[in-house]
Amino acid sequence: MLAMIRHRGPDGFGIYRDERIGLGNARLSIIDLKGGDQPIGNEDGNLWIVFNGEIFNYLELRRQLEARGHIFSTHSDTEVVLHLYEDYGPGCLSYLNGQFAIAIWDTVHQALWLARDRVGIRPLFFSTFQGRFIFGSEIKAILAYPGMRAEIDPAGLKQVFTYWSVQTPRSIFKGIDEIPPGHYALIQNGQITVHPYWSPDFTEEVPVRQPEEYLAEFESLLIDAIQIRLRADVPVGAYLSGGLDSSVTAAIILNDKHAHLETFSIAFSDQGFDESPYQHKMADFLGTHHHEVFTKYEDIGRNFPEVIWHTETPILRTAPAPMFLLSNLVRENHYKVVLTGEGADELLAGYDIFKEMKIRRFWAKDPASQKRPLLFRRLYPDIDGMGHQNAFLTGFFKKDLTHTADPYYSHAIRWSNTARAWRFLAGDQEMPNERLAPDFLALPAGYERWSPLAQAQFLEITTFLSPYLLSSQGDRMAMSHSVEGRYPFLDYRIIEFCNRLPSNLKMPALVEKWLLKQVGKKLLPDGIWQRNKRPYRAPIHPGFFTNPPLDYVQELFSEEAIQSSGYFEPAAVTKLVQKASSGARMSEVEDMALVGILSAQLVHELFIKHFTIPTPQPPSHLKWVDHIPVSG
Secondary structure (H helix, E strand, O other), X not given: OOHHHHHHXXXXXXXXXXXXXXXXXXXXXXXXXXOOOOOEEOOOOOEEEEEEEEEOOHHHHHHHHHHOOOOOOOOOHHHHHHHHHHHHHHHHHHHOOEEEEEEEEEOOOOEEEEEEOOOOOOOOEEEEEOOEEEEEOOHHHHHOOOOOOOOEOHHHHHHHHHHOOOOOOEOOEOOEEEOOOOEEEXXXXXXXXXXXXXXXXOOOOOOOOOHHHHHHHXXXXXXXXXHHOOOOOOOEEEEOOOOHHHHHHHHHHHHOOOXXXXXXXXXXXXOOOOOHHHHHHHHHHHOOEEEEEEEOHHHHHHHHHHHHHXXXXXXXXXXXXXXXXXXXHHHHOOOOEEEOOOOHHHHOXXXXXXXXXXXXXXXXXXXXXXXXXXXXXHOOOOOOOHHHOHHHHHHHHOOOOOOOOOOOHHHHHHHHHXXXXXXXXXXXXXXXXXXXXXXXXXXXXXXXXXXXXXXXXXXXXXXXXXXXXXXXXXXXXXXXXXXXXXXXXXXXXXXXXXXXXXXXHHOOOOOOOHHHXXXXXXXXXXXXXXXXXXXXXXXXXXXXXXXXXXXXXXXXXXXXXXXXXXXXXXXXXXXXXXXXHHOOOOOHHHHHHHHHHHHHHHHHHHHHHOOOOOOOOOOOOEEEEEOOOOOO
């Protein structure tokens, strides 16, 4: 099981076993390089922990715990979590500022406690099999358990073709679940109970303060969130996309008297996706030592199978592939930790979906207006010709225009548009006439009183941020090369501050991320902080239909392979592939369906037909804690 996740922790293995449980850890050593090996026990040896992630406020927590009489045997953040659990039990989670998956075994009460961070930066899966409870940071570790078999869940596949990802607690595989973000689980006396401890609350602050006061608090919180994420016993770098979020992050790092900073970015051969001029401008402005991975179409197709091996789920975008190459560049330059800008768009309304919602609600007040839908022309500067397709935009966004009382109003169009790809699923699945209400999502108390923007942000955070962005583009692609991504904008203090903000401070008119732009105005060149948001994207079908064509693509798209897996309609897939390979213009839904089908076929090939357990290489060192004789 540890061998399957060696990429997450190549610096050492640690194992604890007693008569009831086995705990294993594959360690990526970042803090307390020599003394932080896991598993770690408390002073009495009745609590044992394995832990993946970082607790950024561990130094402050340690001082408090030492004042309460706790004795530490290491200098690690892992041991801080253990002693905090001794004092507060599950309540310890409210003290932790970090990204984590935690497992603590209580030998006295014979209870296993699992916990996942507030927004799901770190993954945590579990399954029950033949009376055993099995868990791990990745599904591969669970499948390594003797006798476990993988089987794709058709309901999970339909979620991918609707919401872009499988929604927790479901995974793409039957019988394997994921601890949702902001939840913990207790396994005791043969029972598994899962409890929420945190969720996004968008109740706006009353009374409202002056904008300058909000700006000062936001800037102070952001600086501190970045500073504590620089805590490490190894060098820390930063991703630099050329956009506002990563540029502000890098500028604050350097303002914190870091004379040297190495930055990393992605460049594309396709100019429609390339942002390298802005990246170079920022690297020159900040004086960083900059590294760049140049990505061609064939790089995406060639690396895509390994990308899916790490995502462990079908995906509808190729964007994770360049991120996979980027983390390899980081590792080749001997870095283990990078700060990135994820989260700013969700918290400060940076995405077009928030602008779309705002325009549609404005238009819905006068549905017959010919002028109001012209506002859509201000969006989509990154998509060729989209800003001039008035008839298309008007027709597309007019669907269910006046259904503004729908709690899913902001996202209903996206979901129904993506679900047009259901026609490729086996069983001749037709789009339903009724709205796509996500039955997996429990709306929180007070949701109906939140502002329309707050409702849209909640849906984006819960259905997209953790299940797709932080997983397939974040944790999985970074950890594929043993790199830890750290996300200052997802510091829970910043999340809670931004969620309480009045909506007009997040997006006055159609200006996204107003607060962050005010910070950027003080730190960045005008050409960077004044840029409109440009979503990170990567080429799709050109990466798979290169010259010569990629062998695995032809094989997995063949009628025989489609029939054998049984997930898709062969005739529909053949027609789609012929269109893509001909060079004809593909719609966004067709491109996404193409990636979804290919990635699902890869999941079938890698995890169901040919799943193999790699031969473990000898770890650099092995820590073994064993309370009873173990045979074998």
